[in-house]
Amino acid sequence: MTATLPVAPATRPTLTIRGHWIDDWRPEDPEFWKAHGARIARRNLIYSIFSEHIGFSVWTMWSVLVLFLGPAYGIDPAGKFLLTAVPALVGSALRIPYTFAVARFGGRNWTIVSAALLLIPSILAAFLIQPGVSYTTLLVIAAIAGVxxxxxxSSMANINAFYPDRLKGWALGINAGGGNLGVAAVQLVGLFVLATLGAGHPGVVAGIYIPLIVIAALCAALFMDNLSHARNEKRAMRDVxxxxxxxIMSxxxxxxxxxFIGFGFAFGQVLQVQFADTxxxxxxxxxxxxxxxLLGSLIRPVGGALADRxxxxxxxLVNFAAMALGASIVLVASQQQSLPLYIVGFISLFVFSGVGNGSTYKMIPAILRAKCAARALPGADPRAAEHEARRLSNALIGIAGAVGxxxxxxxxxxxxxxxLEYKSADAAYLAFIAFYIVCLVVTWAVYLRPSAGRLQGV
Structure with a gap:
């Protein structure tokens, strides 16, 4: 007679959490991911998207606020474009230190701080923007919105640490797309205020975001976590x-x-200047x-999916050709004062800039993976090359994001x-066309031109 011994239950992977710090995060372990990781990562992703979405809205708020600055403010079109350029400049400069802040302070902790900082430009804009305010004051408020x-x-660096390699593309794509939608959201808020209260209440646009910022900071404090292992790889930024x-990728x-972000800041103002009668x-x-x-944000994952395939x-390459064509349509429409053609051209620029966001983002890890594999010595552990590629990819994404x-x-x-020079935007459109052609040529010459040194898989 054969006795059947009871099978011991499988040991459930343990998870140690000190306050909001997780010390033993193991996303590549399937059992750990199933037991704890997926749920925790998903929760952090949700609140990261919320905070990043509000951040994008505050950053691009001046694309809406300049529409409220009528004759009573005495600001010409050139002055308004400077007001939208300043937050873009400050925001780009802050991207590199914000990337490091996650490892220095913890993802949850920095999300709380970065969300709370959004209160400063929002409160200032809510109470100080009114006829009689000095242009210098407006420039300062716009600059602070760059936070x-x-x-x-910081949001991308944080979420990157939570997910396993096989899911990072999906997680980072969702995180980026949800944030980018903040550009469209603040435009809708501005439309609501203009339609209901009129152009005399710009502070209401900023005021609407004040409670949302407080909620984002509170949600981060209550529901997000810090990962002890999320440390910047030593010298990665210097090496890359x-x-x-x-x-080249920058x-x-x-x-x-x-x-995408430049047109997001400028589109409404250009419409008002180019077609003042309409x-x-x-x-x-x-x-x-x-x-x-809105369309540029929603289509971003499509660019990544096409790049995968x-x-x-x-x-x-094809995308830059399409962007050059879109800018050409805008130029022709501007010269002919054709509003329908102008809208078609500008919307196509947003759409293809979104597609390009996805495709260029996918190129970065592929390039470094190919480079590191080519440098590896015969018989070397392939995992070492993969680790080096990931180390440099994270740093390159930070630099390219700031420069972009x-x-x-x-x-x-x-x-x-x-x-200022020509009383129209035609010279700017010509510059955009030329730049997209340069990007097209660079893409072909470096990554697609048949040669012995061509990188495989890019």
């Missing part, structure tokens, strides 16, 4: 600056994300300004200078 631009970098592809990211009141322009950022460089956001500054300065 919202850093939230993207020596890599030529860092600066250039391409200026063309994609820089265009958009005689701010509310008429606001009906259209949210559409481009067809190759990031191929998608990026600076593209938003260049877009607004191009519009400003064009209106």
């Amino acid at each position: 919202g631009g850093g939230n993207f970098a 600056t020596k890599e030529p592809h860092t600066w 250039l391409l990211y200026i063309g994609t994300f820089g265009s 958009f005689s009141t701010p509310v008429k322009a606001a009906y259209l300004t949210f559409l481009g950022p 067809l190759g990031g460089a191929r998608v990026t 956001a600076f593209g938003g500054v260049l877009v607004n300065l191009a519009f400003r200078q064009s209106f």
Whole structure:
């Protein structure tokens, strides 16, 4: 007679949490991920998206507030474009230190701080923007709004640490898309205020976000976690600056994300200036300004999916050709004063900048994976090359994100200078077309031109 011994139950992976600090985070362990990881990572992702979304809205709020600055403020179009360029500049500069802040202070802790900092520009804008305020004061408030631009970098660095490699693309795509939607959301808030209260109440737009910022900070404090293992790899930022592809990809990211955020800041104002008769009141322009950022945000994952299937460089190449065509349509429409054609061209620029955001973002790890594999010695452990690629990829993403956001500054300065010199935006459109062609040529020459040194899988 054979006795059947009872099978001991499988040991459930343990998780140690000290306050809001997690010391033993193991996302690559399937059992740990199933038992604890997926639930905790998903919770942190949700509240990270919420905080980042509010950050994007505050960062790009001046794209809406300039629509309220009528004749009583005495600011010409060039002055308004400077007001939208300043937060873009500050936000791009803050992205690198915000990336490091997650490892220095903890993801939860820095999310609380970065969310709370959004109160400063929002409160100032809510109470100080009114006829008679000095232009210098407006510039200072706009500059402080740049703190919202850093939230993207810290949010991405934080979520990157929570997810296993096999799910990072999905998690980071959702996180980025949810944040980018903040650009469209603040446009809708501005439209609501203009439609219900009129152009005399710009402070209400900022005031609406004050309680939302408090809620975001409280949610981060109550429901998010810090990961003890999330530490910046030593010297990664220094090492990646020596890599030529860092600066090539930063250039391409200026063309994609820089265009998206720059046009997000400028679209409503350009409409009012180019077609003053049609958009005689701010509310008429606001009906259209949210559409481009909305479509550009929603389509971003499509760029990543196409890059997965067809190759990031191929998608990026075609995308820059489409962006050059879109800018050409805008130029022709501007010269012919054709509003329908102008809208079609500008919306296409938003859409393709969104696609390009996804495809260029996918190129970065593929490039460094190919480079590190090529440098590995014969017989070397392939896992070492993979680790090196991940180490450098995280640093490159931080640099490219900062430089790419600076593209938003260049877009607004191009519009400003064009209106100052020529009283129209046509010179700016010509500059955009030329830049997209340069990006197209660089993409082909570096990543697609048949040669012995071509990187595989990019």
